[in-house]
Amino acid sequence: MVFGATAIFSCNTGYTLVGSRVRECMSNGLWSGSQVQCLAGHCGTPEPIVNGQIIGENYNYRGSVVYQCNPGFRLIGVSVRICEQDHRWSGRTPVCVRKYTEIVT
Structure with missing residues (x-):
């Protein structure tokens, strides 16, 4: 040069x-x-979910994780989050709520 x-x-x-x-x-x-x-880019560890777990360990740009609920709970929200170019996870952290069964008599 x-x-x-x-x-x-x-x-x-x-x-x-x-x-x-x-x-x-x-x-x-x-x-x-x-x-x-x-x-x-790296998004860091995604927010944990109560009564469930996070599947996946790729926290880099375009990586994704899947939220799953424990037996007896159902997921409210989007189950898949993607690490975006602004170093944030897409969407919002879902929640697990207890499943209720109706008793018919």
Whole structure:
């Protein structure tokens, strides 16, 4: 590269840039700033569900988890949540409610 040249880095959607977004070629032939990496977005651990469990361990961008209720409970809400590009889980955490059986006499 030529002294004074500038490189501007960006990452694809769903990835987070770590390092210096703008780097300049210095007089000693090295680049200013720190090396750039694009890391997959991560949503963190999804909210737990009472009387149920979460199936799946891919908490990265486009990963998904499935909520399931314990026997005797039914799920209210959406059972699948997806890690979105803004590093948040889609939708809202569902809830498990007890199933009631009607006694007919």
